Amino acid sequence: GDSGAMRAAAERHAQLTKPAGSLGVLEELSVKVAGMTGTYAVPAPAVVAVFAADHGVHAQNVSPWPQEVTAAMLANFAGGGAAVNAFAKNNGVDVRVVDVGVATPVEQLDIVHAKVRPGTRDLSRTDALTEDEAHKAIAVGFDLADQLVKDGYRCLLTGDMGIANTTASAALIATFTGATADAVTGRGTGIDDAALAHKTAVVRDALALHAVPATEPLKALQAYGGLEHAALAGYILGAAANRTPVILDGVIAGAAALVAQAFHPAVVDYCVAGHRSAEPGHAVALKQLGLQPLVDLDLRLGEGTGAVLAYPILTCAVRALAEMATFEDAGITS
Amino acid sequence: GDSGAMRAAAERHAQLTKPAGSLGVLEELSVKVAGMTGTYAVPAPAVVAVFAADHGVHAQNVSPWPQEVTAAMLANFAGGGAAVNAFAKNNGVDVRVVDVGVATPVEQLDIVHAKVRPGTRDLSRTDALTEDEAHKAIAVGFDLADQLVKDGYRCLLTGDMGIANTTASAALIATFTGATADAVTGRGTGIDDAALAHKTAVVRDALALHAVPATEPLKALQAYGGLEHAALAGYILGAAANRTPVILDGVIAGAAALVAQAFHPAVVDYCVAGHRSAEPGHAVALKQLGLQPLVDLDLRLGEGTGAVLAYPILTCAVRALAEMATFEDAGITS
Known part of the structure; x- marks a missing residue:
């Protein structure tokens, strides 16, 4: 700043x-x-970019939801029927939905098509992304931020959609904070104790398999993905490069912001924490980022809902x- | 409900x-x-009614600000220069400023003129209000709520202005919750340790002098005032009578809501806690009311700022x- x-x-x-x-x-x-x-100047108008992608680790039964729900929710976003649409309409925020790596074909939807590949590889077995794929996904986010600022937007909000994306988030947060898998793995959309223990073991084993140091953000994206995390990291970097405030949503954005911070520590000067998610890794990420959330209402939906909810608080403060x-x-x- | x-x-x-x-x-x-x-239906449009009045206990040096600041701030509200104006403009909320008992003449201002008397008597020496004055001030708030609903407003927000009003609030909150003067007396707009100790002693002595039981809300208003607390209690009762949500601002509104609750316990079903103020009595009041604040950002300004800040959160939820x-x-x- x-x-x-x-x-x-x-x-x-x-x-x-x-x-x-x-x-x-x-x-x-x-x-x-x-x-x-x-x-x-009050940072307006605002837009929330909802980056969507799928995760190969879904094969390890880390989520109760079928992978096809990612694509079905994209159709719901495009039709204006999701929570983020209701919040965005309420708060005067525009919505851009971006396919950066959904496994199911979604060409028919009126969204931004920037698919790098149809979902990541399974992070519990192999690298989720190649170096080239990670670079491409980062560029999707960076270039979109650039374009949105060119289009006149003065506040960029993060959103995300991707079944199993809290698993990749947990691995990234553990990588950059040194926290254990137990401290950062949560119930996501809602899983029971047995499923949580299994998910935590998947994260723990993946951290041991890849052993990425905290100083290697690109390698972390290769190891764990997701494509939306890479795009969000690029989007955050792009907002900062344009001296434009970026409001972070929940745990997915928190993980992506840690990636961006590892690339360029000063990006955090351009980040505002919209809310604190109920997902335990989020508080760990916010602490490392040094950000205090504006809203703390036990939300755990994602999509950008927490960022959109916080937007009028930011504009009230500036006004x-x-x-x-x-x-x-x-x-x-x- | x-x-x-x-x-x-x-x-x-x-x-x-x-x-x-x-x-x-x-x-x-x-x-x-x-x-x-x-x-x-989304509760819109919304209006914040800022009830303003002065307090005889100001003579006991409980505030570092001169009493004339109440009237000066009313002029500021009328001119659109206060924090509540900025927040209200930002969030699409209308502002109504009501003189229910300002000590300084404010006839020249374009506000609602409903002065019951020019400030309360000194609660540390005598009853702040007569029974008739308390009734009249309650009616100002109740009738305004009625009129605002007739005018088409579907969400009523509380606001307040009055130098020394945290002292009366502390006495009311102690009365209805059984908390000690120490637990509910705070720094208001910002006083040092010695001034806080003095203010706390004023509240403690006043509670001993009047000894109003928690079952006597009218007597509590007579004992401690203020005129804005009485009007706010009436406004809250009026909102509830019209089945209209009322968003409470900070500690002044919390004290008034306890008065309203003592009159009619069911009014709390129509109350939403906009935020939690930094003033310690507010958390005590919210606990007794059974309300969870939507925003908790260390605000201690009053005017309705916390209620206006919370309004888009409520409309997002309903939308x-x-x-x-x-x-x-x-x-x-x-």
């Missing part, structure tokens, strides 16, 4: 018609956004900084 | 295209709102219930 802009924003906050610090976390947030953009009267304007002396 | 409508809403949630329970707190919230209104596709619509089977 631009430290001069941040200093000026903090000084302006001290002059606004409110007790010092009384907007709590929103004051730091607005100062951080001023550091990203160099202005007090207060931009538009409030100063004590001098209002003729108030303490 | 309407238990049939709540049951139907919960059943609908189970059929929507998302894992069961994955919208966390928002699912219960939307079911609660369905119980209030008997429909799935998801109203507009999402079912698994049957989307052709998805688990």
Whole structure:
């Protein structure tokens, strides 16, 4: 971030018609956004990019849902029937759905078609992606962020869809934080104790098989995928390269942000944590990223719902900084 | 709330295209709102009523701000320069400012004029209000809620302004919860340790002086005021009488909601806690009300800022219930 802009924003906050610090976390947030953009402009319009892909590790029974649900949900997004559509309509956020690696054919849908391959390979047996595939998926996200900023969007939100993607997320979060498989593996869309123990063992064995060091983000993407994680990492890097705030959704985005951070630590200056997911790895990821979530309401849906829910909180914070009267304007002396 | 409508809403949630329970707190919230209104309609448009009044206990040096700041801030609200104006503009919420008892003349402002008296008497010495004054202030809030619903508003938010109003709030919260003065007295707009100790002693002595039982809400308003607390209690009762959701702001609204609850316990079925204030009495009040705050970002400004910040979260929750596709619509089977 631009430290001069941040200093000026903090000084302006001290002059606004409110007790010092009384907007709590929103004051730091607005100062951080001023550091990203160099202005007090409200970051609008906003768009949520929902990156969708499938996972070879689905073959290991880590999810109760059939893989075809990824494609079925893409049709639901395209038709406007999912939670992210309802939230986005409510909060004035546009939705772009991106096929970066769905296993089922979805050519018929009116979405962004950027399939790198139809799902990753099984991370419990082999590398999920080749180096070339990982690079291509990163570029899908980076280029989309670039294009969205060119199209006039001033706030980019992350979304994701992919049956079994909490498994890849757990492996990535463990890689970059040093946490154990137990600490970062969760129930995803909702599995029982036995299924959770099995899923945790899959993550633990995969970490031992690949043994990627925390300094090797590209190798981590090759080892574990997913294609949406790679695209999200590129999208986050692209937002930062354009000095544009990016609101992270839940655990998938948290894992992708750790990848992006490993590539370029300064990208975190452009990240806002929309919410804290109920998935345990998310809190571990947020701690490593140094981000405090704006909303904490036990959501565990993904799609970008937590990011979209948080968007008006971010714009309220910036609008207060931009538009409030100063004590001098209002003729108030303490 | 309407238990049939709540049951139907919960059943609908189970059929929507998302894992069961994955919208966390928002699912219960939307079911609660369905119980209030008997429909799935998004509660819009919304309005925040900012009730303003002064407090005789200001004479006891419980606040670092001069009493005239209440009137100056009303001018700021009327001019659109306060935090609540910025948040309300951002979130599409209308603002109504109500003078229910400001000490300084404010006739020149384009606001709702309903002054019952120019500030309360000093609660540390005598009753803050007569029975008649308390009734009149309650009626100001109740009648405004009625009128706002007639005007077409479908969600009522609470706001407040009044130098020294956290002192009256502390006394009310202690009365209805049985908590000690220490547990419910806070730094308000920001006071140091010595000033906090003094303010706490003022609250403790006032509780001993008046000794109002928790079953006597009218006597509590007479003893402690404030005029805005009485109006807010009436406003909350009026919203409930109109089966209209009311989003509570911070500690002032929490104290007023305890008064309303003591009059009619069922009003809490129509209340949503917008946020949790940094003021310690607020958490005590929310616990007694049985409400979970939607936002918890260390705000301690009042004005309605926390309620306005939470409004899009409520509408997202209801919109998801109203507009999402079912698994049957989307052709998805688990």
